[in-house]
Amino acid sequence: MPWYAVYTVSRQEKKVATRLAEIGMEVYCPMIIQERQWSDRKKKVEVPLLPSYVFVKLESHDRELVFQVSGIVRYLYWLGKPAIIKDAEIDILQKWLQDKVISFEVVGIQKGTLYEIPSGPFIGQKGIVEKIDKSQITLILEELGVKIILHK
Template sequence: MPWYALYTESRQEKKVTARLEKLGIEVYCPLIIQERQWSDRKKRVEVPLLPSYVFVKLESHKRELVFQIPGIVRYLYWLGQPAIIKDSEIETLQKWLMDKVASFEVIGIQPGAEYEIPSGPFMGQKGIVEKVNKNQVTLILEQLGVKIILKTAFP
């Protein structure tokens, strides 16, 4: 059975995931923990890595079942067909998110330089340094089409 990407309504990823699981459909919504600032406090919250997307694994003739669930907009299409995501890509994403430990040093890194991530979920990926602060580096990973912020373990 292949994996498919579903586009959801804004901020409905967790609800859609729970509803699909109740239907017995295998679903994956990659989540990360972010620190959010409110006017009176900071809080660590679990948010989707890919806003408005969840992945479902089901047989192609059962694809229409998902539209019984409120909050689902459509499938992600590629060349006129629902995009099929390889098992290996989902496994890689899961592996990256399970590996929480990442460390690096911000010494001698200049904007515009190429930097290879030495450890953590993106280990071995090369990116272009966009910005360097006291305890973080903003990298553009062109191969993956993302911008990430690496933070040191000790501020």
Template sequence: MNWYVVYTKPKWEKKVAEQLDKVGVECYCPLIIKEKQWSDRKKKVEVPLFNSYVFVKLEDADRNLVFQSPGVVRYLFWLSKPAIVRDSEINTIKEWLEKPSAKDITMSPYTVGDKIKLESGPFLNQEAVVKEVNSKQCVLILESLGCVLKIDI
């Protein structure tokens, strides 16, 4: 069985994960807690880490099961094939979310285009490409996870 990425309607990630779980599809919607500001109050809310994406683990033959949920739009494709996410990448996301207060990311003088291997923090041993470095932050591209990591210095 492989992990696939399902693209959902905006703000439907949690609903889709719940509906897919009810029909027996193993799914994962990573959530983080953010503080939202309204005009009269602040509140901590649980929001998806990846907007409009839910990970599903199914056999290739069962891929159409996800369309039973009205919030599912389509699968995410990579090189004209449904994108497959490795188990190790899903585990890395889960481990990172278990330690949201990790502050042990270190910074060395890198230049744009350098390929590095992260030696600490939640993305330990992940390979990244340096996209941007300035006095306030460093932007890294984690190609294996398909995401951009911004680290405040």
């Protein structure tokens, strides 16, 4: 059975994943911990790695079953067909997310250059530098088709 990516209503990823699991579907919603700043405090919260996306594993003839769950907008398409995500790609995401700490040093990196992530869940992945700030770097990981922000 292949994995498919479904696009969800904003901030509904966890609820959609729970509802899909309740009706017996194999589902994966990769989550990360981020530190968020409120006016009076900082707090660590669990947020989706890929906002508005949840992965479901099902047969192609069962694809319409996901729409029984509220909060799903559509499937992610590639070349006019629902995009199929390989088991190996899901396994890589799961492996990457086992590590919780990412640290890096921004030295001599320019916008548009290729940068290899030295540690953490995305270790060894190469991305094109899109933006550099004092405490973070934004990379486009073309192989996965995602943009990530690494915090120092």
